[in-house]
Amino acid sequence: MLQIALREGHGSLPIHRQIADQIRYQIEHGEVEHGAMLPSSRDLARELGVARGTVVLAYEELCAAGVCESHVGRGTRVKRTARREERPVETRGTGCPVRRLLDTPDEPVFIDPRELSLLPSIADIEHLPITQLRRGFDRVLRRTAHLKFFTESAGDPMLRRQICEHILPERGIEAHPDEVLVIPGTQYGAVLIALTQAKERRNIHFGTPGYLDIARNFARFGFDLHDHPVDAGGILLTTSDLGKNDILYVMPEHHFPQCVTLSDARRAEIVHAVEQRDLLVIEDDYDSEFYYDRRPRPALKASNARDGVIYLGTFSKTLFNSLRLGYVVAEPPLVREMATLHWSLSRGTSGVLQRWVAELLDGGIIAAHTRRMRTVYRRKRDRITALLRREFPHWRFDPPRGGLQFFLDLGSAGHASEVIAICRAQKLRVALPSNYVMNGKAEQQFLVLGFGSAALSQIESALLEVKRALHA
């Protein structure tokens, strides 16, 4: 069954290209099978409310691209030849499987304003303290001297100081501004780390289901990827899995998207591996500000392994995602090396944005907003937990102890597909489970349900609609 959502207006792709792109996406993601017949152009045109010629154009484009084939009188079908060959699974010395991610197709991201987003890790913006944000920006503009030159490559000194004084102590980290590099987000931080480490290291380990886009940036620059299972104690790996000089990517406080916390025993093993094997740890602490039951434990960056840990923090959740501002905490020589690279790649991070956030930190605006949102998110979590337990008693989950999403075990892959198809039909934007496992590995029976950005009442109605459709 094709799922096509069209968007109109200036700035959109032509309709026929939108149709072709979305069909192609679904084929490449295995949502439409090889060899399957596409609906007749007449039927699809009627369903989408477009001219038949538009669908014909889309089909022609798919045929020209070699994705589909068409024969007069027999309609258009998806070609049988699998487009994506399975890359062979290599093995290396440790016997650990090595895979690469770059054959997973990336797609440009469009936003459909008619959809309700249940994507994970997206912050609420309805409660943003707009007046204070505005006043902070006014202060920045009135003191224009810092706009004069480029920003320093490592970041605005005022912001780096504020991060050391106001943010890191919350995570148990004592750091000097020389240890802080401001970046336009964690994802870009991974590029800087990969490029600076590629000389000496070639393997990166991480847990799945997990956040794979960091690993993807390492794969892009030549690293081999090693995925490990995740259970209730976080990423499950033993020291023997780790080679000398390997990199380990972890989210110790809230492993995404399951929101499990690294157990003390595993934490100790990682600290040990840093000391014994020159393991480099990337600690992605993307949302530990939002905890609902207990204060988070200190970061790994606050442990004995400190010098071997690169810490990544972000303002995407404490302010809003499209801000694009984050920071790295690392040893000063590495900060300098990454700062230089950042300067060469993109001339540093926006100075005006940095100074704005520094003003907001200085005025306590971000701290107050974070406290408030902790309460708002906790209430959403509790209400959605109650609704899910009542309306979907067969779905298994632990209420997340932090973060902005539920991780739901739906019991079977078939049921998960059904629920996702219903969400699509109802214009609920949900993340595909295949995003979180290597190379679209089998079908997944879980669903990640983000509750950060949509209003509680909207989420509740949406879930009730999903239930109705399931029983229809």
Added chain:
Amino acid sequence: MLQIALREGHGSLPIHRQIADQIRYQIEHGEVEHGAMLPSSRDLARELGVARGTVVLAYEELCAAGVCESHVGRGTRVKRTARREERPVETRGTGCPVRRLLDTPDEPVFIDPRELSLLPSIADIEHLPITQLRRGFDRVLRRTAHLKFFTESAGDPMLRRQICEHILPERGIEAHPDEVLVIPGTQYGAVLIALTQAKERRNIHFGTPGYLDIARNFARFGFDLHDHPVDAGGILLTTSDLGKNDILYVMPEHHFPQCVTLSDARRAEIVHAVEQRDLLVIEDDYDSEFYYDRRPRPALKASNARDGVIYLGTFSKTLFNSLRLGYVVAEPPLVREMATLHWSLSRGTSGVLQRWVAELLDGGIIAAHTRRMRTVYRRKRDRITALLRREFPHWRFDPPRGGLQFFLDLGSAGHASEVIAICRAQKLRVALPSNYVMNGKAEQQFLVLGFGSAALSQIESALLEVKRALHA
């Protein structure tokens, strides 16, 4: 003669490390010779006004790093072994010399607030329309819906439309928003182009003296670099220099830093090469908004070669440099490919910045500011031209017909070094000529004098001080 400027306060490196770093930089840039004696720790400490132990620490650090060597009673000297080996100059089929740039050391950038910047390509910020900038931002914050989600990977649809409607027509370019990608600056744009083109292309051509940092990003991702001379008609190359599928990086309107315009004949040859040899042209149109004598000619992107031209524009000069916002105009499939890559590398460009600039474009704020600054800069250019002709009659130059810097031929490399040393001593920050030529090629007799950011009166006094010091 060592040139050391220390900075103090929170966020600075320790003093001994600042000293060591700056000495090392000067050694690596050939400003302090191999084998040279460093001043005694006592003398340098007195000169810098720091404790002697601090200088001793710095010297120890340099020795530990293998840059210097020290013998009791004989002081510390720079090691004789050249640190940077000359890479062999390779040749390829066309007989064109191939060099690589990555062995040129990059340095993180620090800002010394006590210095007066005469760096090129830096916009004035004293005349920014602060009230309108603030009102524009207020409007953005009051309409928060667009902050809700990530930005689209290709950029804010409103900003892309405004660029098509308000900016590109000034350059003769008709484009649809699908052809526009918003990026955090031109430098990062080069990364996106290099990574998307690396599959099919491997050579990039450019003119020197010129802006080499774009080429440097291509070298980083495996491209071979081909430099060509620049004369009064712009980059000097013939079609036979270009291989099939090569890339040519040009600044047709104002080649930086000389501010020469590409001649009609060479322009025609480039258009021809696009059509005949699948040449890909990168047109960096970084400051053509600032013209003083005649309107600029239409962009190459407005020529018959349009499809083979990737156009780069920026808000660094029409607003301010530390904004970090620019745009690419290219064919829609390439825009989509680069947008996807941009999303993967860094999750797109800051949404709030994009919407802010869109509001400023929509309100005509940027257009009005640009018109005003054209007048301000023209006046600065005229006054500095008069002063230079009067006070430095032996320096040869054409008054720049646009842009934010003078390109001065000082007659001999020795004289240029002398002037640069005087600027340093007087805390005038000037760009080193070696920035603009390949691999620090010989000494250069030119000086690039930026007049964008410093006030006219400051520049005039500074130049008179330089003259006094020259005759002292």
